[in-house]
Amino acid sequence: MISIKDLTKVFKTKDQDVLAVDKLNLSIDKGEIYGVIGYSGAGKSTFIRLLNRLEEPTSGEIELNDQNLTGLSKSKLRVARQEIGMIFQHFNLLWSRTVFDNIAFPLEIAGVPKQKRESRVNELIDLVGLSGRGKSYPSQLSGGQKQRVGIARALANNPKVLLCDEATSALDPETTDSILDLLVDINEKLGLTIVLITHEMHVIRKICHRVAVMESGKVVESGDVLDVFLHPKEKVTKRFVDQVMGDPDRENSLDVINENYRAGEVIQLHFVGENTNQALISDVSRRFAVNVNILHGKITQTQKGAYGTMLVQIDGEETEVKQAIAYMKTTSVEVEVSPDV
């Protein structure tokens, strides 16, 4: 659906050239929610703005449904852009227009006749859960409601792709969740492809099917969200996974654990599925003469199912402990022996 090849953006400033996006390659499937995560300065905003040519690429190609966006003239680009909606961190609404008129704006530009416009806007207002608020002005709305207007406006011309530029970063956690639920809802109802950028792993965890991790303008790691949670390869990815799974007291607790549980081995299990770990622990206790003590654990839900980590102490005769760990490693549960403190 979207194919990005060697996409590069260099900003030329007075003092220096800044390589914001560096030969980035990515392929995004129709109907998926694709998240791009990275710390500040990684190049995420530049990347997403390149996708609809709000920013002109220095080199590389972007294909949307086999149409090369990078080669299009201004007039053809205007038409192609109707396939791509976008929402922003600070909503970018027109403050002097009502909710209804904000949503109608792109339809006016596209030359949709008044009557059709009205029914489409009303449909969109219902879709995003703003029924009865059509006559309100943006200043009379909460942050979450403003973003709902942004979403309705972005969907007005029936785009195939929705780009989300840190769409929930200005919202509190509860409102963030309600906007993320709305994005999943429209992804499922309309089969809309969503590309989002964020610095919050919670957003990736909650709604994305796949994720790419960006650092210094490049994608350093990508894959299915659950896979990335289960096998993060890069240091930066591990830090993002820790945003969701990490316990603020983990370091202290590991110190204490290492002090207090000197016998046997302390291991960390990473697993997919709610019950996988319980099944494994009872299985191991039955098969081997060991005690399994659960020290700490956390399970979180992703779009593709549950992911969890658990810290356990395996205690018993050395050979039994070794055999138990060797057995655990043959299962679908990922085993990390002597996790870092």
Ligand SMILES: Nc1ncnc2c1ncn2[C@@H]1O[C@H](COP(=O)(O)OP(=O)(O)OP(=O)(O)O)[C@@H](O)[C@H]1O
């Ligand atoms: N218009 C510009 N002119 C010059 N340099 C720019 C411009 N826009 C972005 N950059 C630089 O490009 C790099 C990537 O910035 P970008 O805003 O894309 O990162 P980001 O991951 O979105 O970070 P943030 O979340 O802080 O916006 C940074 O070094 C930034 O200073």
